[in-house]
Amino acid sequence: MDDGLREGRAVMNQEDFDEKYGYHPPISTTCHRAKKAARKCIDPCTSGRKFLKAVTGCVPILEWLPKYNFKGYLVRDIIGGLTTGIMHVPQGIAYSVLSGVAPVYGLYSSFFPVLFYMIFGTSRHTSIVVALMSGIANEQIMSKYVTTTNSTMNATEDTTLTPIQVASTLTFALGMIQFATGLLRLEFLTDYFSDQLVAGFTTGAACHVFTAQLDDIFGLTVPKVSGPGYIFRVSLITSVVFDISQFTEIDFQRIYDIIIRIPHANVCTVITSAIGIAFLYVGKDFISPFVNKRSPVKIPIPYELILVGSFVLIMFAAISYLLNLNERYGMIIVGDIPAGVPEPQLPNISILSDCLIGAAGIAAVTIAVHISMAKMLAKKMKYKIDARQELYALGLSAMLGGLFPIYPVSTALGRTMVNVESGSKTQLSSLFSCLLLLTIILWLGPLLETLPMWVWFIAFISTVAISVVEGLAISIAVALLTIIFRSQWPKSATLARIPDTNDFKDPRKYTAALPCPNICIFRFDSALLFVNAERFKRSITEAMSVWELDSNVVANNGNPPDKNYLIIDCSCIAFIDYTGATALKEVANDARSRHVELFLAATTANVRQSLEVSGFFSTVSKKYFFPTISDAFHFATANR
Structure with a gap:
């Protein structure tokens, strides 16, 4: 037995083995790689079938729409699309206000990129919304070109460069980076975003989102702050030690700042917030399970969200209008939402270079969250996505969307899960979501002007996570360090x-x-x-x-x-x-x-x-x- 192998062949060294079994060494010359790349580019043009395959690869909707199962999927996609569309309204308004632009631009941002992604994307369930972290980049660019501070909610701009012009140019720049990432075949970088990294990152980001909205649910006016550790950082001690005369002007930050201002909370806002939260809690944890246990057809999420979305939004907008809550009790409302679709226009090229710098960090975050979410859903639902095509889809959605007055967008984790649980099967659900939004944009927008600001917070908080550049950078650094340590030891x-x-x-x-x-x-x-x-x-x-x-x-x-x-x-x-x-x-x-x-x-x-x-x-x-x-x-x- 020691004279030979149990596999039934004689003992061989590597040279003898290669010679006997026809080993061909790999070819890796620059010329060979160039020829291979050229053949890959020319190959789609060699036959009609290959050309059609290349086109459907670039525009996936041309592949799956002709094969669409109308009988099995249409009803589910309609329900899922309308459910998600209902969430688009308050969350679009919420994200736009948080990002520093007028509410109507949140509706535009929930319409155009979603429509474009449906055409180019390969994930069947992801849902996108305004990217919160882009508000900082927008403010930095505005501060460079504008010396005066203008309100982004209701005031008109005194300068030729408006925040929404910066936002749309920033969106276009973001799309350029995302598209270039796909062209450079950098989708492999998303492999470094492990499930543990994404879970920890999004959970931490959820804490930032929650604390950022506490002042609105209590009707408080709290200075917006940022920077590492801003949630817990308090400047009381250092201010008292170095300048006791400035004690009353201390910039308390976030949690402490909110706690000391609770006695000054708007009573009307707190009451209506409590009613809305209780309504959502009862609907989600009691009404929906009760109905589904006794219903032969299981429709868990659509019933709940349609009930909550339509009832809460319409009823409280009507109550706010009839009771004049804004003037009588000082409750903050959304404000002007004009009707109509904006005309496309080219981005402001003069600030494109600054926008590219600001968009770099946003691109890293949006790509990380989107690809991670798309991969997770594809694995769960047993279908495949093309990571490179997803980068193209994100880039094209942002570049085409940047021709309209919209804000940079990112995958909404909570709303994507709602889309899944609502029963959506394909991206056709986005069409019905966009049709609902188009109806609101064209005709129903003005009816939402008196909507209390706390309502969009309640809908917004259902989205459990959104990313921040610092958190992602730390998470990636830790993930890379684990790889380095495992390689080094x-x-x-x-x-x-x-x-x-x-x-x-x-x-x-x-x-x-x-x-x-x-x-x-x-x-x-x-x-x-x-x-x-x-x-x-x-x-x-x-x-x-x-x-x-x-x-x-x-x-x-x-x-x-x-x-x-x-x-x-x-x-x-x-x-x-x-x-x-x-x-x-x-x-x-x-x-x-x-x-x-x-x-x-x-x-x-x-x-x-x-x-x-x-x-x-x-x-x-x-x-x-x-x-x-x-x-x-x-x-x-x-x-x-």
């Missing part, structure tokens, strides 16, 4: 053979594995790079020292009684750089000084090619490379 093991098999396992985990006195088998569980090359050498030195001591392979006079072999299992070494190859040379020379012959087993073709480029074969001959550990082990056993 990988695990390794000395292997032994399980008798009567060709399996080699760690004897610390498998008691049946028995070491061979003259053969040391070492496995390194990582790519061999400059960051772990020293650890690789140190680990092998330690393994060989223990092996020599345990096996007593060296006689007292220093002459080995038999030939000794070091077999490195390279199956886990997917990549090796120049420093790693140099470290491997040093290991080979060190082994030779110990009268130990080095064999490399299960190396990939790419690793062997990298070793050849680095000149490694001048140190270790190709005949000492083996396709499997078994080949190397049996060869060493036969030549002891």
Whole structure:
């Protein structure tokens, strides 16, 4: 059995194995890659079928719409679209106010990008809304060009450059970055956004969103603040110590600031807020489950959200109008919402460079959240998405949307889940959502002018998360650090053979594995790079020292009684750089000084090619490379 392999072939080294089975080395020259890229570009034009496939790949709606299952999907998509559309109204207004533009622009932002994404996107369920983090970028650009501060809710602008012009140009710039990310094939970067990273990031972001809205639900006027730790940071101590005269002007921040102002809360706003929250709570946790238990048709979310959305919005807008809550009790209302669709116009090119800088951070966040959400839903619903096409879809939606007065958009996590739970099956649900919004934009917009501001907060808070640049940056940094640490301090093991098999396992985990006195088998569980090359050498030195001591392979006079072999299992070494190859040379020379012959087993073709480029074969001959550990082990056993 030791003279051959249990697989039924003779023992071979890597060269013999490659020659017998027709190995072709990989071609990776620049010319070859250029030809391959050119063929890929020309290939769609070689036949009508390939051209049609390329077109449907760029415009996915042309592929899935002709195959649409009207009988099975249409009713569900209508329900899901109308349900999501109802949420678009208060949340669109909410996000626009939070981002610093007039409420009507939130409706536009919930209409145009959604319509464009339906055409170009591959995710069947994602829903997008105004990106909150873009408000900061908008303010920074405005402060550079405008010296006066203008109200974004009701006041007119005194300058030629208005906040919505900045917003639409920022949207266009965001689309350019997202589209360029797809062109540069950078979608692989989204693989670094693990489920744990996204979950922790969005939960933390939800805390920022919640605290940002506490002042509105109590009807308080609290200065908006930002920066790291703004939720908990209080400047009381430092202000008192350095300037006691400014105690009354201290800029208390967020939670503390809200707590000390609660006695001044607007009673009418608090009461109506409590009624709205109670209504939502009873509807979600009691009415819907009660109805669904006794209904033969299970429609959990549509019933609840249509009831809450239509009843709360229409009823309280009417009450606010009839009772004149704005003037009588000082309750903040949404304000002017004009009817009609805006005309498209080109973005302001003069500020495009500044907008590109501001859009870079927004692009990172929106791409991270959108791709993560799309992948999660695709896995849950058992369909596939194209990450690169998603980048194109985001970019085109933003660039085409930037021709209208809208704000940068991002995936709304909570509303996307509502879309899923409402029963939506395809992006056609977005069409019905947009039709509802179009009706409001054209005819019903003015009816929402007296809507109390707390209503959009209640609808808004149902979206459990939105991203912030700082949180995402920290999350990504932590994720990258874990990858770096795992690469820099990988695990390794000395292997032994399980008798009567060709399996080699760690004897610390498998008691049946028995070491061979003259053969040391070492496995390194990582790519061999400059960051772990020293650890690789140190680990092998330690393994060989223990092996020599345990096996007593060296006689007292220093002459080995038999030939000794070091077999490195390279199956886990997917990549090796120049420093790693140099470290491997040093290991080979060190082994030779110990009268130990080095064999490399299960190396990939790419690793062997990298070793050849680095000149490694001048140190270790190709005949000492083996396709499997078994080949190397049996060869060493036969030549002891």
